[in-house]
Amino acid sequence: MSQLDRRTLLKAGSALAAVGLTGCSDSKPANAGPEGLMVAAPDWNGFRRGLNGKLYRPGETGYDAAHQIFNPRFDSIRPAGVVRISTVDDVRESILFARKNKLVCVPKGGGHSYVGASTVSNGLVVDVGAARSISYADNVVTVGAGAKLYDVHAFLDKYGRSLPTGTCPTVGIAGLALGGGMGVHTRSYGLTCDRVLSMQVVTADGVFRTVSPTQEPELFWALRGGGGGNLGIVTSFRLATIGAGKLGFFRLSWPEAKAAAVLRGWQRFAHDAPATAWANLHIDAQSNGTVSVHAVGVSTTGSAAAAAAQLESFVGSKATGRSITVKTHLEAVKYLGGGTTSPRTGFLAGSDVLRGPMDAATINGLIGAVKAAARAKVVGSAILDPLGGQAAKQPAGGAAWPWRSALGVIQWYSGLAPHPSSTALRAAQNFLTSGHHAVAKASAGGYVNYVEAGRSVNSYYGGSLTRLRAAKKKYDPTNFFHTSYTFS
Ligand SMILES: Cc1cc2nc3c(=O)[nH]c(=O)nc-3n(C[C@H](O)[C@H](O)[C@H](O)COP(=O)(O)OP(=O)(O)OC[C@H]3O[C@@H](n4cnc5c(N)ncnc54)[C@H](O)[C@@H]3O)c2cc1C
Structure with a gap:
């Protein structure tokens, strides 16, 4: 699986126009339309042909590995398709396909969700795991949304830098940062989400956006701690690093x-x-x-x-x-994570x-x-x-x-x-x-x-819920990103 190509990513960002789509995802089978009307079955083969990455469907080679997440308790959840993205275009194509076919669409980063929120029965999983490129300049690290925590730390260690993160080596930077991110540096340097300077995200309308304190500031605010899977599929993060001291x-x-x-x-x-x-x-x-x-x-x-x-x-x-x-920094990362991988x-x-x-x-x-x-x-x-x-x-x-x-x-x-x-x-x-x-x-x-x-999912958001709902209304007015674990 190729790494997310930054040039493709940038090209897609400038080329994508807002598309005024209607309809919202739900958990009904794809061919059961409203009031019993039948809608066309999803064109999975056409979808597959349009992807740069890979689509895994039930029964196909690789599906069993593709649909699993960290906690085996959720192995029985069987998505209708899992896309392992190769480029950011795949994220957009997946969202558009899911919308058209009324499939529930969930992003998957490191797959460590406590409730299996990065998989979904009969829906579409968009696995950003291949978007794991990491680069560093001027104390800022740019991380593909598929990167795992140990990979980020091992990379930053070469520059004498670190990040406040959680401890499990295989937790994804995406789910961690979007929901907060607590660990041993929390009191010294804040949460992982506090270090995020900007993000690239594909929203429910298929539009590719850069969010920062000055670009789409409400979405930037909402994605910093508002929880994964609620507001769009993030493809990369820029984060302010800290020194990798002993x-x-x-x-x-x-x-x-x-x-x-x-x-x-x-x-x-x-x-x-x-x-x-x-x-x-x-x-x-x-x-x-x-x-x-x-x-x-x-x-x-x-x-x-x-x-x-x-x-x-x-x-x-x-x-x-x-x-x-x-x-040392890397000794500490390995000690806290119990190694560099986790079963x-x-x-x-x-x-x-x-x-x-x-x-x-x-x-x-x-x-x-x-x-x-x-x-x-x-x-x-x-x-x-x-x-x-x-x-x-x-x-x-x-x-x-x-x-x-x-x-x-x-x-x-x-x-x-x-x-x-x-x-x-x-x-x-x-x-x-x-x-x-x-x-x-x-x-x-x-x-x-x-x-x-x-x-109640809303009990995770305290005083931020009202403003989060407003951001949701603006960026996902049809509630496309909707599961039992999204706020409402
Ligand atoms: C063993 C273990 C140790 C942990 N240790 C810590 C810890 O020390 N500190 C801490 O704060 N937390 C910790 N956690 C919790 C962890 O932060 C969350 O489970 C986190 O959501 C996992 O992120 P993920 O990308 O691995 O998971 P996923 O299951 O892939 O994603 C989690 C949620 O984010 C969504 N999501 C994933 N990728 C994207 C994306 N690119 N764009 C938008 N939404 C996305 C998913 O749909 C899902 O709703 C731990 C979890 C485990 C299982």
Whole structure:
């Protein structure tokens, strides 16, 4: 598969005229028109001939690999077609084909959506994975929307540069940046979306647009944190890089009996520690029915001893397990990501955004939810990531990411077999539900990159929802990009 050709991309950008299309996608079969009228079956072969990239249809060689995403739980979702794009024209052609044939159309980047939002039954998947070229000049990196996080870091490392991103090496830059992007640099440098300077995007009308604080500023704002799949298919990003300095790491662990004190201490740390210090907290259900408690911390000053001591002092007791290390940029990326690749993994997860510190009863409820999971032999974790610091500030040009004043994000995560039984899935869901219930009083909503089935999509957007709806009305008036996981 060839890389996205920048010249083709630029040519397409200048040549595309706005096309006044009507109609909107829905989940009906392509040949079932309104009021029972039959519409012509999609001309898949004609569509295939017009593509530079490849189309995979059910039953064809390569379809099984093309339609899978990271979480095997979604393997049973079978799109009517998957386009692996080769040029930006393929994105536009796919959108026009989906519109004409009333197919639901979803973009796919790294394929790590928690709910399988980058695949769709009977619809069209537009896989931008081949658009993975990366270039660098003057502290700015230009990244094709198909690039994966490890590739971006490995490339930038050659220039002594980095980016604030999440940790999984195979997460796509597209889904990550469009929904926010949290990681160890969040407090020092903000979210991934905050570093985006401009994007190239094909909107629902098939028009190729460059968006920035001065070009289509409302769409630029909306795409920075408004979540993937809502407003168009992004083909590339320009991002402001940061220095690839050494990172100081700490890992502290405490016995289960200290869990409440550690949670209180972590909350103080999230609120009061310097922006250069970051620590996430893991409260994990163990298979022997107990709960383990540990924090992984990073200091972007290069030395983590002071940050570790501050967390211990807020907890009010020394950790029983303790390690402090220093890592270069790429060592840190590999350490945090568990390597340079990641195998497909089954899981169920969700989130709550903490509007402020949890009170004692809420903390006890959280611990109780993990303990109950441990007793039920569910592999369940509450993973708390701090916000604050630079993440509390709106970046220049603004961003739709809604949780600037929040203390942090709790991720409820349950590991599962690739194809779990309905009993295992129900037990994992019970853990998530009891977690949400336990912290409801302190929760402002959810983090859209940890989107969850069965929860109102609008609850991921807080105070940005009204303005996002206005951007949607302007750039996707017929609600073409519409699935169960798009806001409305
Ligand atoms: C193992 C793992 C670790 C993670 N770690 C972190 C972390 O450390 N920090 C963090 O913030 N998040 C993390 N996440 C969450 C991750 O940020 C989201 O799942 C993200 O949406 C994945 O992006 P993707 O491109 O890989 O996924 P995809 O499934 O391809 O896309 C996600 C959403 O974006 C849409 N989309 C994809 N490409 C485009 C495009 N080009 N244009 C428009 N829309 C598009 C899709 O339709 C879908 O709705 C993690 C997820 C996993 C599975």
